[in-house]
Amino acid sequence: MSPHVDNVVPSPALPKSADVVIVGGGIIGCAAAWFLAKAGISVALCEKGRIGAEQSSRNWGFCRQQGRDSREVPLIKESLAIWRRMEAEMGADVGFRATGIAYLTKKPEEMAKYEAWLSLAKEHGLDTRLITRDEAKNMVSAHGDSWLGGLLTPSDGRAEPAKAAPALATAAMAKGATVHTGCAVRGFETQAGRISAAVTEAGSIRTNAVLLAGGAWSRLFLGNADIGFPQLKVLNSVLRTGPAPMITDGGLWTPEFALRRRDDGGYTVANGSMSIADIVPDSFRLFRTFLPALRMEGESIRLRFGRQFWNELMMPGRWSLDRQSPFERLRVLDPAPAKGFLDQAMAALREAYPEFSNVNVVESWAGYIDATPDAVPAISPIDSTPGLFIASGFSGHGFGIGPGAGKLAAEIVSGAPTCVDPTPFRFSRFTDGSRLHPETGV
Numbered sequence: 001m002s003p004h005v006d007n008v009v010p011s012p013a014l015p016k017s018a019d020v021v022i023v024g025g026g027i028i029g030c031a032a033a034w035f036l037a038k039a040g041i042s043v044a045l046c047e048k049g050r051i052g053a054e055q056s057s058r059n060w061g062f063c064r065q066q067g068r069d070s071r072e073v074p075l076i077k078e079s080l081a082i083w084r085r086m087e088a089e090m091g092a093d094v095g096f097r098a099t100g101i102a103y104l105t106k107k108p109e110e111m112a113k114y115e116a117w118l119s120l121a122k123e124h125g126l127d128t129r130l131i132t133r134d135e136a137k138n139m140v141s142a143h144g145d146s147w148l149g150g151l152l153t154p155s156d157g158r159a160e161p162a163k164a165a166p167a168l169a170t171a172a173m174a175k176g177a178t179v180h181t182g183c184a185v186r187g188f189e190t191q192a193g194r195i196s197a198a199v200t201e202a203g204s205i206r207t208n209a210v211l212l213a214g215g216a217w218s219r220l221f222l223g224n225a226d227i228g229f230p231q232l233k234v235l236n237s238v239l240r241t242g243p244a245p246m247i248t249d250g251g252l253w254t255p256e257f258a259l260r261r262r263d264d265g266g267y268t269v270a271n272g273s274m275s276i277a278d279i280v281p282d283s284f285r286l287f288r289t290f291l292p293a294l295r296m297e298g299e300s301i302r303l304r305f306g307r308q309f310w311n312e313l314m315m316p317g318r319w320s321l322d323r324q325s326p327f328e329r330l331r332v333l334d335p336a337p338a339k340g341f342l343d344q345a346m347a348a349l350r351e352a353y354p355e356f357s358n359v360n361v362v363e364s365w366a367g368y369i370d371a372t373p374d375a376v377p378a379i380s381p382i383d384s385t386p387g388l389f390i391a392s393g394f395s396g397h398g399f400g401i402g403p404g405a406g407k408l409a410a411e412i413v414s415g416a417p418t419c420v421d422p423t424p425f426r427f428s429r430f431t432d433g434s435r436l437h438p439e440t441g442v
């Protein structure tokens with residue numbers, strides 16, 4: 001079941017040409033459109049379904065620096081700065097609150113990881129600190145003795161996934177961008193090897209730049225042009241409660257449950273550690289590339305063989321641009337949530353906070369997280385095709401970093417100086433023999 005996402009009224013007509021065409025209206029594509037339009041660059045954003053309807057409205061809503069891969073820290077700092085000023089600049093509510101995010105644990109090995117991460121936080125001037133055992137005890141109203149402590153970054157925050165991407169798309173339109181929903185991009189055309197047009201189901205747009213922000217679909221999109229992008233999907237399930245007693249105004253992660261206070265007075269809740277990796281044909285093709293990531297995720301990923309294998313096996317990997325593409329056949333990726341994991345999360349939450357015993361679950365959903373082998377996104381030109389760019393593979397942390405990533409992508413596409421060093425996000429690392437190892441999990 002799809003969670004609510006604010007509606008965006010699309011532009012009336014597809015333009016004949018645009019400086020940049022963006023493929024995908026998740027938070028990354030919408031943020032890039034906003035930054036490009038603000039810079040006076042004409043931009044058309046095409047979304048096959050509805051704005052924000054895939055990962056960008058299904059996520060937990062954490063906007064965190066804490067626990068990040070060191071390669072992402074400068075960009076997430078930039079992104080947090082944008083979140084803080086975004087509402088005032090756009091004149092729209094995205095629910096951003098700098099409420100802090102806390103991790104609590106009962107496991108000594110987790111505590112050791114937090115201590116290690118603290119030195120990275122210090123290096124980057126973050127306000128992260130350890131939570132002591134006594135503080136942890138006070139934070140959880142039952143079984144306090146079993147908590148060892150945790151990690152807290154007060155300047156981290158939370159925002160409303162239902163609002164953020166739509167607000168960015170609307171703000172981009174106010175600055176002159178056009179936004180087209182129910183409009184899949186089938187592919188692109190080139191002249192003398194350079195991008196010359198984006199081909200959509202509603203017609204072609206002449207352009208010299210295509211930015212692919214297609215989330216979980218980016219590998220398929222590039223595959224049709226013989227460009228390999230190592231990307232797999234992981235399924236994470238989420239629920240939302242009705243109004244609930246205040247236990248934290250921000251985000252809280254524990255090995256058994258994760259939660260975030262919502263603006264509607266309820267909580268978004270998920271199983272803190274368990275996700276599902278459906279075995280699909282790409283699992284075999286990319287097995288070696290993803291082995292280090294798989295080893296790191298270890299017990300937190302449950303492998304599953306089922307319908308998704310056959311769905312992906314039947315999905316065409318090649319299509320001609322004058323025929324229906326796979327993007328038109330599945331407008332919104334809406335997998336079923338894993339009820340067992342959610343029941344476990346709610347049971348652990350009610351045990352930790354008995355005041356939740358009468359709080360009801362209003363709805364649940366799931367989302368496919370798109371992941372790269374090193375759990376770091378690609379925000380980069382694709383050198384083999386001048387004019388083609390990518391901002392994808394956000395590996396479960398793209399919501400918080402979304403505004404910053406959109407800004408960086410817009411700068412790269414337009415040739416402007418970049419807000420952070422883009423080298424760690426280069427697409428060429430997948431083919432130039434670089435070591436592809438994650439520092440943190442998905």
Ligand SMILES: Cc1cc2nc3c(=O)[nH]c(=O)nc-3n(C[C@H](O)[C@H](O)[C@H](O)COP(=O)(O)OP(=O)(O)OC[C@H]3O[C@@H](n4cnc5c(N)ncnc54)[C@H](O)[C@@H]3O)c2cc1C
Pocket residue numbers: 023024025026027028029046047048049050051052053054055056057058059060061062063064183184185186213214215216217218221236237238327331332366367368369391392393394395396397398399400401
């Ligand atoms: C359950 C869950 C929990 C998460 N929790 C967090 C969190 O707490 N904090 C955090 O920072 N991140 C979190 N994430 C990750 C975060 O949601 C994603 O990294 C981020 O939303 C990715 O944004 P995106 O724009 O790249 O992708 P998406 O939001 O998936 O958007 C991609 C869009 O591209 C469109 N598209 C694809 N192909 C085409 C095409 N050919 N033509 C037109 N349109 C196309 C799709 O329809 C889709 O709307 C979570 C993710 C999930 C699923």
